Amino acid sequence: MSTSSACFMSSSSLRGYGGGCGGILAASDGLLAGNEKLTMQNLNDRLASYLDKVRALEAANGKLEVKICDWYQKQGPGLSRDYSHYYKTIQDLQDQILGATIESSRIVLQIDNSRLAADDFRTKFETEQVLRMSMEADINGLRRVLDELTLVRTDLEMQIEGLKEELAYPKKNHEEELSVLRGQVGGQVSVEVDSAPGTDLAKILSDMRSQYEVMAEQNWKDAEA
Structure with a gap:
């Protein structure tokens, strides 16, 4: 493997890594539609934090790529080494980011379900309160x-x-x-009087x-x- 080919493959790997993360974030944005402003702000902050971590990893990988290219240029074209273990590290980091994103989406769903349950209880309470006021009246x-x-x-x-x-x-x-x-x-005379009944x-x-x-x-x- 030459110096130019090693640098080209590392850049492609980084672009694939960034694209995969962008797809995950877009899917997460689809799951977050319809939540309240506070929840959306919290989740946006988390996603921004994840993006910052991804950018930091990309920057670190870019620096590492530059160092590898410099080393190849100094050592000459005849020398080649195996850097496959770096790819494994990158893949592990990608898996961790994917797992964190999935966990965040699961928490968002739980929050949404809790909000729906709270709205249902609130509606029932208001209905019972109106009924109670009507009965009291x-x-x-x-x-x-x-x-x-x-x-x-x-x-x-x-x-x-x-x-x-x-x-x-x-x-x-x-x-x-x-x-x-x-x-x-003296009780001797009987008098009968015809009159209208009283x-x-x-x-x-x-x-x-x-x-x-x-x-x-x-x-x-x-x-x-």
Whole structure:
């Protein structure tokens, strides 16, 4: 192998190394599409660091290539040595860079999956929160209805008590008048008077109580529902 051929092969190997790394980075960029700005910035910084390492290795290989070429020129064209072990070192470095890039892509996928899971939990939480607020509003409305029904019930009970008192007073007067009339006639004269039947307050009160109980039961069932 001559000096010029050795230098040409080393440059080709470096160009192949750089091209392979560029392809890996392009594939990694494809995997990173759609992430948030902070994650993208972090990954871009990592990729930039990897590129800097690659450039540093290329520069070191270029210096090594120059030294090899200089040595060949000094030793003469007849002397040749085996530098295959350098290619193995370069290949190992390429494998390490490829493994680091694959690991970075795997971490990016895990971050993306975690973000999707967090968004799902956030959506569920917001839905449950809206449902809870709606139920609390309904409960508060039913409490107001229950308070109104309680006031209505109290008012009806007071009206019933008032009607009872009004009924007791005419009844008492009627009994007193009957007693006076019986005392005057001595129980010997029977007087029949045709008159229109009076208002049955007891029946009216009973009807009002029945209507109130039906209405209260229906409102209570509506409140429970």
